[in-house]
Amino acid sequence: MKNYLKLDEWLIIEDGFHPEYQEISESIFSIGNGHMGQRANFEEDYSGPSLQGSYLAGVYYPDKTQVGWWKNGYPEYFAKVINSTNWIGIHVKIDGVVLDLATCPVNNFKRVLNMREGYLSRTFVATLPSGVEVKVEALRFVSMTRPEIGAIRYRITPLNREAVVTLTPYLDGDVMNRDSNHGEKFWEEVNRTNQMDSATLTMKTKKLDFYVTTATAVELLMDNAPIILEPVLVDKDHTVTLFKYAASATSRDHAVEDLVSQSEKRVQEAKAMGFDQLLSEQREAWKNKWNDSDIVITGDVAAQQGIRFNIFQLNQTYTGDDERLNIGPKGFTGEKYGGSTYWDTEAYCLPFYLSTSAQEIARNLLIYRYRHLEKAKENASKLGFKRGALYPMVTMNGEECHNEWEITFEEIHRNGAIAYAIYNYVNYTGDAEYLGEYGFEVLVEISRFWAERVNYSQSKNKYVILGVTGPNEYENNVNNNWYTNRMASWTMEYTLEVMRNLQESHPQRLHELVEKLGIESSETKKWQDIIANMYYPMDQEAGLFLQQDGFLDKVIIPATAINPSEVPINQHWSWDRILRSCYIKQADVLQGLFFLGDRYDLETKRRNFDFYEPLTVHESSLSPCVHSILACELGYRDKAYELYLRTSRLDLNDYNNDTEDGCHITSMAGTWMSVVYGFGGFRVQEGRVHLTPFLMAHWESYSFKLMFRGARINVIVKKDTVTIHNETSVEVPLTLYHQNYQLKANESLTVETTSARMIG
Numbered sequence: 001m002k003n004y005l006k007l008d009e010w011l012i013i014e015d016g017f018h019p020e021y022q023e024i025s026e027s028i029f030s031i032g033n034g035h036m037g038q039r040a041n042f043e044e045d046y047s048g049p050s051l052q053g054s055y056l057a058g059v060y061y062p063d064k065t066q067v068g069w070w071k072n073g074y075p076e077y078f079a080k081v082i083n084s085t086n087w088i089g090i091h092v093k094i095d096g097v098v099l100d101l102a103t104c105p106v107n108n109f110k111r112v113l114n115m116r117e118g119y120l121s122r123t124f125v126a127t128l129p130s131g132v133e134v135k136v137e138a139l140r141f142v143s144m145t146r147p148e149i150g151a152i153r154y155r156i157t158p159l160n161r162e163a164v165v166t167l168t169p170y171l172d173g174d175v176m177n178r179d180s181n182h183g184e185k186f187w188e189e190v191n192r193t194n195q196m197d198s199a200t201l202t203m204k205t206k207k208l209d210f211y212v213t214t215a216t217a218v219e220l221l222m223d224n225a226p227i228i229l230e231p232v233l234v235d236k237d238h239t240v241t242l243f244k245y246a247a248s249a250t251s252r253d254h255a256v257e258d259l260v261s262q263s264e265k266r267v268q269e270a271k272a273m274g275f276d277q278l279l280s281e282q283r284e285a286w287k288n289k290w291n292d293s294d295i296v297i298t299g300d301v302a303a304q305q306g307i308r309f310n311i312f313q314l315n316q317t318y319t320g321d322d323e324r325l326n327i328g329p330k331g332f333t334g335e336k337y338g339g340s341t342y343w344d345t346e347a348y349c350l351p352f353y354l355s356t357s358a359q360e361i362a363r364n365l366l367i368y369r370y371r372h373l374e375k376a377k378e379n380a381s382k383l384g385f386k387r388g389a390l391y392p393m394v395t396m397n398g399e400e401c402h403n404e405w406e407i408t409f410e411e412i413h414r415n416g417a418i419a420y421a422i423y424n425y426v427n428y429t430g431d432a433e434y435l436g437e438y439g440f441e442v443l444v445e446i447s448r449f450w451a452e453r454v455n456y457s458q459s460k461n462k463y464v465i466l467g468v469t470g471p472n473e474y475e476n477n478v479n480n481n482w483y484t485n486r487m488a489s490w491t492m493e494y495t496l497e498v499m500r501n502l503q504e505s506h507p508q509r510l511h512e513l514v515e516k517l518g519i520e521s522s523e524t525k526k527w528q529d530i531i532a533n534m535y536y537p538m539d540q541e542a543g544l545f546l547q548q549d550g551f552l553d554k555v556i557i558p559a560t561a562i563n564p565s566e567v568p569i570n571q572h573w574s575w576d577r578i579l580r581s582c583y584i585k586q587a588d589v590l591q592g593l594f595f596l597g598d599r600y601d602l603e604t605k606r607r608n609f610d611f612y613e614p615l616t617v618h619e620s621s622l623s624p625c626v627h628s629i630l631a632c633e634l635g636y637r638d639k640a641y642e643l644y645l646r647t648s649r650l651d652l653n654d655y656n657n658d659t660e661d662g663c664h665i666t667s668m669a670g671t672w673m674s675v676v677y678g679f680g681g682f683r684v685q686e687g688r689v690h691l692t693p694f695l696m697a698h699w700e701s702y703s704f705k706l707m708f709r710g711a712r713i714n715v716i717v718k719k720d721t722v723t724i725h726n727e728t729s730v731e732v733p734l735t736l737y738h739q740n741y742q743l744k745a746n747e748s749l750t751v752e753t754t755s756a757r758m759i760g
């Protein structure tokens, strides 16, 4: 755990240069706008350790798979979002010497991520070998309103004497991925143009033919007067300012032959508008984002900074206006996980976008999987299934990219999360039309997969699911993972329920779908039989759902007994030792109790939480949030808070010692849930907003916003009162502490809280 960043409500601050943490800072201070993003690399040259990263959403490369022992069914490629043209670069020389913070004393260094206004800034004073001291002030952002545009203002002021300053802004397409499987470069140059104050560079991926043109335009000022770009003598205390604008246009959005003209046009527009105007647009755009999604916590700066950092990164990663895109676990902050889509989106991210953005944005996340249905069917067929769809564990275009048998073939619970997301979306929005249009087809194909994946065990007289990996990846190839079995039968139940509802509301559409999908009554009967006779491993006496058949054969010792010098265990123990241990990477049984929370009583949740949480090492970023939510429900407030801090400050404090690879973007939506679903007790049931909020004793208050079926409410929780304000003209059916209300247009409801209520 690291503590080198300063606490602040709206800013992330590195005060004083920490070169030993440079790659961590590069992840944390990343910026993005849904279309593109980049790590917080320096504009000037830097010869210290650094992971260069500039990414364009949806521009990926099928990197040839590398495995030790090939298994039939493995995919040939791992599609990864790739490092692309570096547009931020500026070679800086002072009196002919390269400015490089790895080679000279640096003072007054301050790097700031301004989350309120959406930009990254950096100031420092460097002393060059000649003795000249220069102050540098750099500020950059990628525009939220003009997704292809990025802008930099880079200022240099000699402090103790005059200096000759040479600035050479450049575009560099000769970039690599550190995780390239075969040390290969993914890009080739197509074309470049170069003028005194502008340039374009067109690159093409060696496979799949993604074309990207980056256009740049620059402007140089001495104090406030424009000058031309060549070495300039700058007097002491005078400032030379370089503005660098860039536009990155891709063949995903433009015809290849238009890329140069389109990117030039956009960059010249940006330059004509000027940096200040672009920045004020940026501030306005972020103001609106915060108006929809901010969570305010008073009385606890660490908690406040943590949650804002999570919300900021989520808004930077996915804006939802392009249904071809999804949310990579590292967003635009690193290479790990290849920028691909995981079950994280459905299991963790969807609720954030449902509650903080327009409905279409969450819908687009679902449509993304609908578009991949044929590929998911191909995937199942490739593995030997006659029917049904197995969605990939990791994907870019619907094809499986992952190639570790225990995950690729066994972590099939991901199918359950995709079905659950459809339920979650429809339950939240009331958009039942979605089911007839898209959702039902996905549900049927997933149910078909489950129906074929189970087998009937004669000895148990039940249906079983053998050879799986549950969400807890620290056990592989287990039989009857409770969570997987539960989600499988739940999917079939829900599919049948949707079928009944469609029969009532849209019989004609159902008829068409039954024809199209070839559903026969023998098939639905089989699903009913599986639902009625699914096997769930249990310890009846202790009232526990067992993570898998053999879980109780393990030596059960709480995780607190692990020597602290050996955590995270995945960085210290052999894989064999981990697999045999009782330690759990992330919520597994408890994930099921969270998803299907309305079907289990508090005592069942408590027994299972009390047993599993102490065995959980939370070494997946996705872990603490679910536990924190359940701990809130159970009234374990200190535990909830401990886990909340762990999830919300996971990257800021580098809890899992891996932030240098990139930030844990998908778990950030889990952090949001741990406030809203955890402390706020938010659920949607039967078209009503349910809330049972409580306040941590050391917090003064907190508030959050929820968009719900065309309305937006602001929930403000204080020591003695809860106020809910309807900010719109749409009425909201609300259940607060189990009492029903109808919150009228622009109406506020305040209730006094008693300690009994505060436990919910």
Ligand code: BGC
Pocket: 329, 337, 342, 343, 344, 471, 473, 585, 586, 620, 621, 622, 666
């Ligand atoms: C987790 C998975 C998750 C993946 C990407 C892994 O460490 O165990 O559940 O999908 O990370 O976030």
